[in-house]
Amino acid sequence: MVGTAPGATPADAARDVLRQLAHQPYGQVSNSVYETGRLVADAPWLDGHGHRLTYLLAEQGADGSWGPAGGYALVPTASAVEALLAALVRPHPTGPGPTRTEVVTAATRGVAALSRRLGDGGSRPDTPAADLIVPALATRIDAHLAELHGADGSALSGAPRALPPVDRRRVEAVTALLAGGRPVPSKLWHAYEVLGPAAAGRTEVTLVDGAVGASPAATAAWLGHGRRPEPAARAYLDAVVTRHGGPVPCCTPITVFERSWTLATLSRVALPVRPAPRLVTELAAALGPDGAATGPGLPADADTTSVTLYALARLGHPVDPGSLLHYDLGSHFCTWRGEDGQSVTTNAHVLEALGWHARHTGEGGRRYAARVAALADWLREVQRPEGHWADRWHASPYYATCCAVLALAGYAAPEVARVAIDRAVDWLLATQRDDGGWGRWSTTAEETAYAVHVLAVARRPAASAAIGRALGLLRMEQTEHPPLWHDKDLYSPDLIVRAAVIAARTLALEAVAPMDGGLPAGGGRGPTRA
Incomplete structure (x- = not known):
């Protein structure tokens, strides 16, 4: 796998990711x-x-x-x-x-x-x-x-x-x-x-x-x-x-999963995310009455469905999120019916999908407003005392915390989001490693990227300084990452992770620009509430 050349801008790296989404539809996932x-x-x-x-x-x-x-x-x-x-x-x-x-x-x-x-x-x-x-x-x-x-x-x-x-x-x-x-x-x-x-x-x-x-x-x-x-x-x-080459991954293909997560991540920041029309058409076609599934032969689930809906909406092709109501348990949403346990990240993604439609689609979207407010409250309630969130689909609390914070920052009422986000930022500042990165077991570019996404929301001087110390770890040319995602054993969806690193580097360049006296080439405007 060929990665982005050293010295490339985040925009260059994003275009390379879009090319790989189109040309390798089965997805890029580590061996198991x-x-x-x-x-x-x-x-x-x-x-x-x-x-x-x-x-x-x-x-x-x-x-x-x-x-x-x-x-x-x-x-x-x-x-x-x-x-x-x-x-x-x-x-x-x-x-x-x-x-x-x-x-x-x-x-x-x-x-x-x-x-x-x-x-x-x-x-x-x-x-x-x-x-x-x-x-x-x-x-x-x-x-x-x-x-x-x-x-x-x-x-x-x-x-x-x-x-x-x-x-x-x-x-x-x-x-x-x-x-x-x-x-x-x-x-x-x-x-x-x-x-x-x-x-x-x-x-x-x-x-x-x-x-x-x-x-x-x-x-x-x-x-x-x-x-x-x-x-x-x-x-x-x-x-x-x-x-x-002989060994095999745990789940393949991951076409819908990879495309939806990658496009949603890149579209959050000011990057030229213009996928080929065929990609958008195929992503929309993956949505059935019960939503979308990660891979062939797997049941549709609320997580894949919500990220697919959110990605399509951010790309200018919104689809009504009514299919998500199949997973509504009242207090929160299940990943699928009969799920043992509950998922923070699934509910964060549902909040984003419903929140976008509640905000942007007039009368039709207002029917989701009550569920948006209830989900925001639920996410705040399940935040850990230390300030982070943890989840059943990823080994790292940095991923769950990133998903929760971005959903709350984008679609929760300010009085609901503010305290929860401040607690998460305090936890991140306290857990930054001496090398400037973050990680459950050791510093990884992936977990560092999630931390940067959260700190960019805070826009606090201490957060900007922490982002500056992490910038050098956000290497966009890295194409393989340690396995942290849950399947039958841990795996890495490498292109999804790479997109998170590219987006985080975009945010990091913006954060350090005021300290450097100007916006570096390839910088962006930061996360949006759109």
């Missing part, structure tokens, strides 16, 4: 240890098997686990361990890849790391389907361990013979629903690969653009359950593997 592990285990016949094994070994951490700190390592570690053990139990002829000894060493370390994590009793992040994935993979791992220890007790010397017990109640409940032919939430098809044989006979599981649930792992498992070849599914998997 979890998803790649599922292909190693369930689709060893797929081209690139050896490369996927090599990728898993390369991603293993010093402590034997996979993934970032804390509970976020549990799902990718379980997937990688099960994949490596499956490769030992059922060797598959392959091209270049690691030796059996290398796989044994990595698997032994991985089993030990997974056992420690399962036994530590720590909290688990709210990532999709984790309560199904972990017990399902633990069952498979225990079976592999029994077979390997039984066949050759020295094969995994030093590794436990079984994992600590895990909570299987959720798996058992879903299995009973599937076996009994009773309805299950369609969102589960995204994790079809851990639903087991009971899912094989469900006729409502269908291919959409060759994919089951927009997931390579789900699609591969569905193929394994099939009674006849499915060329579309095989073509989907082959295309994903080719694009990513």
